[in-house]
Amino acid sequence: MLVTNEQLDGLVRADEVHRSVYVDPAIFDLEMKRIFEGTWIFVGHDSQVAKPGDFITTMIGRQSVIMTRSKGGQVHVLYNRCAHKGAELTSEREGNTKTFRCGYHGWVFGNDGTCMHIPAEPGYDDTGFGPDSCKRNLQSVAKVDIYRGFVFASLSEDVPPLTEWLGGAATSIDNMVDRSPEGELECVKGVLRYRHDSNWKFFVENLNDLLHAVVAHNSSSFTARRVAKQEVGEDVVIPAIEILAPFTSGYSFFDQMGVMTYPNGHSFSGTGKSIHAAYSDIPDYQNAMEAAYGEERTKEIFSTNRHNTVYYPSLTIKGAIQAIRVVRPISVNETVIETYHLRLKGAPEQLLKRTILYSNLINSSAMLVGPDDAEQYRRMQKGLMTQANDWVSMHRYLGREEEDKDGGTQAIGSSDIVFRNQFKEWLRLMTKGSDASLEDAA
Amino acid sequence: MTSATPLHPQTSQMARPTRQDVEDFLIEEAALLDEQEWDRWNDLFTDDGLYWVPATLGQEDPYTHVSIMLEDPLLRKVRIKRFSAPDAYSLQPFPRSVHLISNVRIEDYDEDSGLLKCRAKFIMLEYQRKTQTYGGTVRHDLRWDGDTFKIQQKRVDLINADGVLDCINLYF
Known part of the structure; x- marks a missing residue:
């Protein structure tokens, strides 16, 4: 099924909106992709990760993310997905840790996302998943910025700078x-x-x-x-x-x-x-x-x-x-x-x-x-x-x-x-x- | 919420309340809620009695930490009055409940003040358009006068206090 921009355009008038924007599951799916995964979304307040090692988990649209503070004090927003086979890394709402260990095959990641340990690692030598591959790390969302303690992230690169967006x-x-x-x-x-x-x-x-x-x-x-x-x-x-x-x-x-x-x-x-x-x-x-x-x-x-x-x-x-x-x-x-x-x-x-x-x-x-x-x-x-x-x-x-x-x-x-x-x-x-x-x- | 003043001057001569006394009281309290005898239920509280449903397990303070419900006598009167307001649309159709209460334990009894602390487990079903199930630990601080109790504080710790909750209309 195709939803054209022309069709979407027909749902919003200057003074009315079509009821399907509230009740149609297909519209909802598209909203998640294009709105929640396409613009600045509030992730949390930086005081929720006050100390290095602190983390919280949340959602951006349908996507599970971890907000962490690493050793240097920097705030990261990482996809909550093991770089190996894709398991959610942590199901805790919050905590403090230097590393995240995947419970499936034991890959270990630093709280800035860097891959730190792979059990039985030599099996990946001379493959596309070797030590030089950045795919071994946890992936960061496209954009993270903080306005006076309010941490926002965007899964899309195509957004204006945060302060411009807030206006x-x-x-x-x-x-x-x-x-x-x-x-x-x-x-x-x-x-x-x-x-x-x-x-x-x-x-x-x-x-x-x-x-x-x-x-x-x-x-x-x-x-x-x-x-x-x-x-x-x-x-x-x-x-x-x-x-x-x-x-x-x-x-x-x-x-x-x-x-x-x-x-x-x-x-x-x-x-x-x-x-x-x-x-x-x-x-x-x-x-x-x-x-x-x-x-x-x-x-x-x-x-x-x-x-x-x-x-x-x-x-x-x-x-x-x-x-x-x-x-x-x-x-x-x-x-x-x-x-x-x-x-x-x-x-x-x-x-x-x-x-x-x-x-x-x-x-x-x-x-x-x-x-x-x-x-x-x-x-x-x-x-x-x-x-x-x-x-x-x-x-x-x-x-x-x-x-x-x-x-x-x-x-x-x-x-x-x-x-x-x-x-x-x-x-x-x-x-x-x-x-x-x-x-x-x- | 504690007061050192005994409710009854002859406290020292009062019979010590038994677990049966406590359980009977809790069963009667639950019956008043299920029968929607709100005013009679509210009369079970002391004049400053507090009803409290924390939003976090082990929550220590009701005033600097958010709660699911925190009602002093005045706010209970507001809720009870709202139960019969014709424009309380969220109560249409009016919900019903059933409370089960069990595993009653007396934790502490102070003979001088007549203050008894007890803990019980509960399950409450609330039905409006669908049936919701709630369960957890209920802790009563009760004032014993040798014959019956008054509720100084009722604290309800839901097992999913920090989970996602639907609209809750009635008292646990």
Whole structure:
């Protein structure tokens, strides 16, 4: 079966997208090849491999990789595949080792990928797999680069430099890092892994969908408001309620939050207001920040309170909360979302406690806000299997956007500009190469 | 979460709780959950009783490390209220559960405070559109008043706490 670029082009209109992008397994296979294995993908935070020998394993699209730190301190992203017969080298999520030993025939590799030992090696003399062959080493992915501690990799050589790719959206990472009085983040232990019965794009779209919260989160947010009012009164500040209540702030609030889009599919919400802007102050934190940056710069850093930033297609961050969520597509209707938590070095522990409280309430598969969303993605996955209308709307506030600085385009909070921008990048990546046979994709 | 103050002034004269007492209590607690008697279940907790499902086995702290569930009395009231909210779409159709509890062991009992720590194994099935199976170790810190218990803390360590989890709607 052949999927031509012309056919793919026909799936995305200026104001609508064809339902098959969410429900067709053949499209999913092509997305893995052309999007997840064809652009910059977030691999991990460099503090996850803080010491030489540290490693973590993860996936880039469908491909298993190891991120390591070698003796010299360099970060590597290697395919998790023995150079010999192809067995996955390690199945641990994380660890510390100088070498990886394949459990099948005993080949040993350094944590920079160099082949160090082959049992019964002379059998390879005078063959194409002899000591001079670089095929004996673990293979590195095509590109690895780090932006302020965030490690990205690309399986394709054909990508712009990382900073160019991030563009103006890099300012959200900047703001998260700048919130540390020491200018550094540290990924703490504890990851949430939440399976969603739906296509990966629903999650990526939802993060800057400011139209849904009032309805989808009413049962969590409004119930929390009501119970708190009844149990403790309206004047008592309860941190959990302070986090849950703003989800039902009303349409005008979310519209005023604003959204910003950038080239390459990136976006953030919270150009103006944010549901994270009104949290209670942590006094020692203010002092630590002012001692590090001065009063004026501190004020500037705190004046940015973005909601979610999406680095298309797989990394989403919350600068003001110090949590990141990473998208792991499994199949056309299954996606795992991983949530990681970052400590602001030099900040009081109370900040980390707020990060954790937020994530418990919002990102866990067993709490309140996360299941509200997951249920609607599941329903879209099912609803879009119907042939009622082949097209999904992206009409809202079409043409009502303004150019901003750093290549950004700004719009009213509930604009569908975020989705239009994501599908523009989707189509660019999906049609970048020549027409694809689906056998090639697998 | 520990308090040195005894709940009952005549603690020293109280009968020491037996494993049977503990097991009976845990079975009754599980029954209230399966019968969806949420308010009566919540009443089993002390006024500051904590319900905790860590996200990592051996997790030491609930506040600087993320959890699957961490609910104080107020948050339990929010969840229980949400159970009957007409717009809680993720609860439609409303899920059901069955709890099995076994291998009950008393780990520690402090006569002065009446605080009893126990451990049990559990399996819980939750059915909504499909049946999910959960299992692990449940640790209760219980306050004994000579007659019955109150839950100071209930900690649930799922064997797959750090694995990929589906949506979990009900209490373990």
